[in-house]
Amino acid sequence: MIIGLTNQKGGAGKTTVAGHLAYWLSQRGTVIVVDADAQQSSTNWMKDLQLPCKTMIDPDDLFDELPTLAEQYASVVVDGPGSLSETTKAILSRCDLALVPCKPAGLDMHSTSKMVRILRQARELRGGMPNVGLFLNQAKKGTVLLKDAQRALDAKNTGFPLLKSMLFDLQVIADAPGQGTTVWGLGGATAKRAAQDFEALFTEALEVANG
Numbered sequence: 001m002i003i004g005l006t007n008q009k010g011g012a013g014k015t016t017v018a019g020h021l022a023y024w025l026s027q028r029g030t031v032i033v034v035d036a037d038a039q040q041s042s043t044n045w046m047k048d049l050q051l052p053c054k055t056m057i058d059p060d061d062l063f064d065e066l067p068t069l070a071e072q073y074a075s076v077v078v079d080g081p082g083s084l085s086e087t088t089k090a091i092l093s094r095c096d097l098a099l100v101p102c103k104p105a106g107l108d109m110h111s112t113s114k115m116v117r118i119l120r121q122a123r124e125l126r127g128g129m130p131n132v133g134l135f136l137n138q139a140k141k142g143t144v145l146l147k148d149a150q151r152a153l154d155a156k157n158t159g160f161p162l163l164k165s166m167l168f169d170l171q172v173i174a175d176a177p178g179q180g181t182t183v184w185g186l187g188g189a190t191a192k193r194a195a196q197d198f199e200a201l202f203t204e205a206l207e208v209a210n211g
Helices: 013-028 041-049 061-071 085-092 107-124 144-152 170-178 189-209
Strands: 002-005 031-034 054-055 075-079 097-102 131-136
Touching: 002 013, 002 061, 002 085, 013 031, 013 041, 013 075, 013 097, 013 170, 013 189, 031 041, 031 061, 041 054, 061 075, 061 085, 075 085, 085 107, 097 107, 097 189, 107 131, 131 144, 170 189
Parallel strands: 002 075, 002 097, 031 054, 031 075, 097 131
Antiparallel strands: none
C-alpha cells in the first residue's frame, strides 16, 4: 500500500505524521519512507529510527518507482512537499491513500480548499482513487477554531471524510523527531496520550484505505 501525506501548505505536520506512521507500520510489516520534500527532514529522522528511506523529489521518478517499491514493501509512506507541485500530483497519481493533515487556522483552511480541488481531480482521472482521509492536526480542545475547522472540513463540504481521530497540539509530538525517536520512545503521561492519539488516527486511516 502506498500512503501519501500531502497538503499545499508547509508546516501542516506532514513529516511528523509520516515518520510516526512509518514507525507504527514497521511494527506490523515491512515499510519504506519516500522523502519527496526538498528539505529532506524525513531522511535524517529515518536514519535515527533505523527505517529504510529513499529521497525522491522528481515527479517522473515518483511515478515510475512508487509501484516498484510497493511490490517490495508492505507499506510505502510518502512525505510530500508543502506545495501543489507536479511532485504532489505524481504522489496522488500513485498512492492508494492520501492523508491530508489540516491545522485549524484560517490560512491553513484556505490552502486545504485548494488541496481538496486537486484531490477531486486526481480521483476523477483515476476512477475514484486514491482513497482520501482529511484529519485535524495540532488541534486545541474546546476552541472556536477547532469547531469552525470541523464544520468547514465536514464531508458535506469537501466530499471527503474527515477522520474522527485527530492530533492535538502537544509539545512532545514536536520534540520527538529532534530527539531521533517517536512518542512511543518517550516517557511520561503526555507521550502516552500522544501515542494513543496516533494509534487511533492510524487505525482509522487504514479503515479508510480499505474502503
